[in-house]
Structure formats: structure tokens, C-alpha cells
Amino acid sequence: MHMPQLGLGTFRLQGQQAIDSVRNGLELGYRHIDTAQIYGNEEEVGTALAAAGVPRDEVFVTTKVWTAHLAGNLLVPSLKESLRKLRLERVDLALIHWPSPGAAVPVAESMQALLAAREQGLTGAIGISNFPIALMREAIDAVGAANIATNQVELHPYLQNRRLAAFAREAGIHLTAYMPLAYGKVMEEPAIQAIATRLGATAAQVTLAWLLGKGYAAIPSSTKRANLAGNLAARSLVLAPGDIAAIDALDSGGRIVSPDFAPAWDRG
Structure with a gap:
């Protein structure tokens, strides 16, 4: 899997706003686009991809399978519907968006269905999202760690999810x-801000550089072309050890996303 480390997220982007963001991102040089079934914007992402004129093999596209489609007989048909909306023959990465609420569908069932989707050529790689350690273990037991490209x-x-x-x-x-910028x-x-001022950068660039420097991929979103361009520039920013330590010290367990169907999160 050759996933560009910095991608363009599309969470909460709807209609023309989603089309414009993806179009601007592709024009600026983004080559990793992240969407999901529940975002309700796969068709708009597909429209932007089709209009961009960027060769298909140069753009890494991720989508995520919603909880309603995690059963073994539902996952592949739902992914085929995502491909129809995206106007693609396959995505580069397909993820389980959230573990099945209340473990209604076993992790193994969903992961094996996702692996079958890969074997059918519907996706280049498979992975998981919002999986704590206990459920990561179940996913590994089901398909092997080598078949899990990422946990988003x-x-x-x-x-900072250090234990995870x-x-x-x-x-x-x-x-x-x-949510790499903690929703702003x-x-x-x-x-x-102090690090950004000293480096002549933005706080967003500093934060993204911190994440990228740790080897993570990051998928910030923006509706503004200038912010999209600025975020992309984070790839060339290198932080000093003292700067990294200062950001490391900000960890407070400050989770933003935790719906009522979320799994039991790891602490620390």
C-alpha cells in the first residue's frame, strides 16, 4: 500500500462544498482523498475525481463501511454501491468505520467480508477505524496483522493515544x-503558536508536521483553498526535539469524537 502520508479529509463536507474542496485539493497536489459511506458525499467526491483529470493510479482513495453494512452478506454489496457513487472500479483502501455497536456483528465476520472484498478486487487494501486495542486484537486474529493496512x-x-x-x-x-487539528x-x-511564530509557520502546519514526524498519516479537511495549500506545506516542516517535546506535553486525553455507540476506549 502506497498511501500518501498527508491526505484530504471530507468529513462534514456536503454538496458543492465537497466537490470544491476535493477539486481544489487535487489541483494543489493532494493525492490522498478520504471519504465514508456515512458522510453522504461519495457521489460528490466521485464527481470531483472524475473532473480533475488526474490519472486514477495517482490518487489514493479511501472509503469506510458504515455500521449498518458490517454483516457478512451486506458488506460487499455496500462497497459496490460506494464504488458506483465514486465512479471507480475499486478504492485503494476500505475500512470498517466503527466497530459494530454492541458487538452485534462479530469483528471476525466483518473483517473476513472485507478481506473477501479485497480478493474480489473491490479495494486494494483493507483496514479498521476507531478500534481500541481489544478489538484490534480480534481483527488481527480474524485476518492477520499483515492484512490490516491502518487503524484510523x-x-x-x-x-495522543499512546497505549494504542x-x-x-x-x-x-x-x-x-x-481530527488531527482537534477541530481547530x-x-x-x-x-x-509559539513554535509556529518562531518557524514562520502556522499552528496547523506545526501540528501536522508533529504528526507526520511520528510516522502517522493525517487527513485534515478544509473548505478554504489557502488552508488546503498551507496544510500541504506541512510536509516540508521539520520540528526540533524541544518542539516535539512541548507538543507531546499537551496530551490530556481530550477526546472530541465519542458517539453513544463508541467502543470502550483505551486510556493513556
Whole structure:
């Protein structure tokens, strides 16, 4: 799997706004686009991809299977519907978006169905999202760690998921950070602002550079072309050890996304 480390997220983007964001991102040089069935914007993402004129093999596209489609007989048909909306023959990465609420569908059933989707050529790679360590173990038992390309989780300076990150690293499973800018909260963080001022960068760039430097992928979203361009520039920003330590110290377990159907999160 050759997933570009910095991608463009599309959470909460709807209609023309989603089309414009993806179009601008592709024009600026993004080559990793992240969407999901529940976002309700796969068709718009597909429209932007089709209009961009970027060769298909140059764009890495991720979508995520919603909880209503995790049963073994539902997952593949739902992914085929996603492909229809995206106007693609296959995605590059398909993820289980959330573990089945209340474990209604066993992790093994969903993972094996996802593996079957890969074997059918519907996706290049498979993975998981919002899986704590206990459920990561179940996913590994079901299909093997080598078949799990990434675990996409909330990860930012205020929620660094260190236990999960250590487990993933030991298992050889990559992490993708969603909500990497803590829904804009990092822009008001004095410690990050000070680093940004000294480096002539933005707080968003500093935060993304911190994530990328740890080896994570990150998928920030924006409706503004200037912000999209600025985020992309984070790839060339290198932080000093003292700067990294200052951001590391911000961890407070400050989770933003935790719906009532969320699994039992790891602490620390």
C-alpha cells in the first residue's frame, strides 16, 4: 500500500462544498482523498475525481463501511454501491468505520467480508477505524496483522493515544490520524503558536508536521483553498526535539469524537 502520508479529509463536507474542496485539493497536489459511506458525499467526491483529470493510479482513495453494512452478506454489496457513487472500479483502501455497536456483528465476520472484498478486487487494501486495542486484537486474529493496512483513529496533541500507538507499532499496523487539528483547537494553543511564530509557520502546519514526524498519516479537511495549500506545506516542516517535546506535553486525553455507540476506549 502506497498511501500518501498527508491526505484530504471530507468529513462534514456536503454538496458543492465537497466537490470544491476535493477539486481544489487535487489541483494543489493532494493525492490522498478520504471519504465514508456515512458522510453522504461519495457521489460528490466521485464527481470531483472524475473532473480533475488526474490519472486514477495517482490518487489514493479511501472509503469506510458504515455500521449498518458490517454483516457478512451486506458488506460487499455496500462497497459496490460506494464504488458506483465514486465512479471507480475499486478504492485503494476500505475500512470498517466503527466497530459494530454492541458487538452485534462479530469483528471476525466483518473483517473476513472485507478481506473477501479485497480478493474480489473491490479495494486494494483493507483496514479498521476507531478500534481500541481489544478489538484490534480480534481483527488481527480474524485476518492477520499483515492484512490490516491502518487503524484510523482520532489523534491530535490533546489525544495522543499512546497505549494504542504502542500496540499498533508492535503489531506492525500503521495509524491514520483523523481530527488531527482537534477541530481547530490547536490554532489557539499557546505552545503551538509559539513554535509556529518562531518557524514562520502556522499552528496547523506545526501540528501536522508533529504528526507526520511520528510516522502517522493525517487527513485534515478544509473548505478554504489557502488552508488546503498551507496544510500541504506541512510536509516540508521539520520540528526540533524541544518542539516535539512541548507538543507531546499537551496530551490530556481530550477526546472530541465519542458517539453513544463508541467502543470502550483505551486510556493513556
